[in-house]
Amino acid sequence: xxxxxxxxxxxxxxxxxxxxxxxxxxxxxxxxxxxxxxxxxxxxxxxxxxxxxxxxxxxxxxxxxxxxxxxxxxxxxxxxxxxxxxxxxxxxxxxxxxxxxxxxxxxxxxxxxxxxxxxxxxxxxxxxxxxxxxxxxxxxxxxxxxxxxxxxxxxxxxxxxxxxxxxxxxxxxxxxxxxxxxxxxxxxxxxxxxxxxxxxxxxxxxxxxxxxxxxxxxxxxxxxxxxxxxxxxxxxxxxxxxxxxxxxxxxxxxxxxxxxxxxxxxxxxxxxxxxxxxxxxxxxxxxxxxxxxxxxxxxxxxxxxxxxxxxxxxxxxxxxxxxxxxxxxxxxxxxxxxxxxxxxxxxxxxxxxxxxxxxxxxxxxxxxxxxxxx
Numbered sequence: 347x348x349x350x351x352x353x354x355x356x357x358x359x360x361x362x363x364x365x366x367x368x369x370x371x372x373x374x375x376x377x378x379x380x381x382x383x384x385x386x387x388x389x390x391x392x393x394x395x396x397x398x399x400x401x402x403x404x405x406x407x408x409x410x411x412x413x414x415x416x417x418x419x420x421x422x423x424x425x426x427x428x429x430x431x432x433x434x435x436x437x438x439x440x441x442x443x444x445x446x447x448x449x450x451x452x453x454x455x456x457x458x459x460x461x462x463x464x465x466x467x468x469x470x471x472x473x474x475x476x477x478x479x480x481x482x483x484x485x486x487x488x489x490x491x492x493x494x495x496x497x498x499x500x501x502x503x504x505x506x507x508x509x510x511x512x513x514x515x516x517x518x519x520x521x522x523x524x525x526x527x528x529x530x531x532x533x534x535x536x537x538x539x540x541x542x543x544x545x546x547x548x549x550x551x552x553x554x555x556x557x558x559x560x561x562x563x564x565x566x567x568x569x570x571x572x573x574x575x576x577x578x579x580x581x582x583x584x585x586x587x588x589x590x591x592x593x594x595x596x597x598x599x600x601x602x603x604x605x606x607x608x609x610x611x612x613x614x615x616x617x618x619x620x621x622x623x624x625x626x627x628x629x630x631x632x633x634x635x636x637x638x639x640x641x642x643x644x645x646x647x648x649x650x651x652x653x654x655x656x657x658x659x660x661x662x663x664x665x666x667x668x669x670x671x672x673x674x675x676x677x678x679x680x681x682x683x684x685x686x687x688x689x690x691x692x693x694x695x696x697x698x699x700x701x702x703x704x705x706x707x708x709x710x711x712x713x714x715x716x717x718x719x720x
Contacts, residue, residue: 429460443467568599
C-alpha cells in the first residue's frame with residue numbers, strides 16, 4: 347500500500363517539476379497577459395485535484411497526529427562506543443550541496459572524527475522524488491544511526507520519514523523551505539530562510555540599481571517551493587519600484603548549461619534587458635557567458651544567489667554585481683552539531699535552526715571568509 351502511495355505521489359510531483367515555472371513566472375506575466383477562462387478552469391481543476399492528492403492526505407495525517415498529542419517516537423541517545431553513521435541525502439549534487447557536504451566533513455574532522463558521513467544523491471533533479479525514497483529505504487535497511495535529508499517537501503517524503511521513525515532512526519531535514527512544524531517525523535529543520543534571502547537580494551537590486559529605469563530578465567529554477575519562496579521574496583522587495591519591471595522570466599533548471607541557452611533565447615526576444623537575475627549563481631553564470639560573448643557587460647548587470655566560488659570570482663572580475671551567501675557551508679556545521687547533540691550527547695535540539703544570509707558585492711567582498719570554498 348505504501349509503495350502505491352509513493353508512486354502516485356512521485357508521479358504527480360515529477361509532472362509538476364517538469365512543467366516549468368508557472369507559479370512564480372505568473373507574477374511577471376500578469377501585467378502583459380490576461381488570464382483566460384480556459385486557464386481559470388484548469389487552475390480550478392488543479393486545485394480540486396491537489397485537495398485530493400496523496401500529499402494532502404499526508405498533511406491531514408500529520409494534523410490528526412498533532413491533535414491527538416502524538417510525539418516523535420525517536421528520542422535522543424548516547425552512542426559513544428563507536429562512530430555513528432550519518433546518511434546525507436541532497437536533492438542532487440551541485441555546487442550548493444557540495445559546499446554543505448564540505449562543511450560537514452570539515453566540522454566532523456574538527457570535532458573528534460566520531461561521525462562516518464555517507465553521502466548519496468539522486469542522479470538528476472528530474473528524478474529526485476523517486477530516487478530519494480529509494481536511497482532513504484536503503485539507508486534504513488543498512489541501519490544508519492541518523493539521516494540528513496534535503497527535499498522539496500517533507501510531506502512528499504512522509505512514508506519514508508515514518509519508516510525511519512519506526513526503525514528508531516532520527517531524521518534531520520536541511521535546506522528546506524516550507525516546512526510543516528506539525529510533522530512529528532523529523533528532529534530538526536536546518537538551513538536558512540529562503541524567502542528572506544530572496545527579499546535581501548531583491549532589496550540590494552532595489553537600492554543599488556533601482557534609481558534608473560531597468561528591464562529585468564529572470565532565470566528561474568525548477569517549479570517548486572524552493573524556487574517559489576526565493577522568487578516571492580525577490581518580488582516583494584522590487585514590486586513597488588516602477589523602475590524594476592520583469593520583462594522576461596523562464597526556467598533554467600538550476601544549471602549553468604540551461605542558464606546559457608535560456609539567456610540566448612531571452613536576449614533574442616529582449617535585446618534591451620539591463621538586469622539578469624537568477625535565484626542560483628550557476629544559472630546566471632551560464633547567462634554571463636552569453637553576455638560576455640555579445641559584449642553586453644556594460645549594458646547588463648548580473649545578480650545571483652548562493653555565493654558560489656565562481657560567482658564570487660565573477661564579482662571580483664567586475665562581471666557580476668552581487669550574490670547572497672545563505673550559509674550553505676555553515677549548514678554542514680549545523681547538521682553535524684545537531685546530530686552530535688542528539689545522537690552522541692543525548693540532548694534535544696531546536697526544531698528550526700537557521701543561519702543568517704548576507705549579500706556580497708564589490709564593496710564588501712573582503713569580508714567573505716573564503717574557507718567556504720575549501
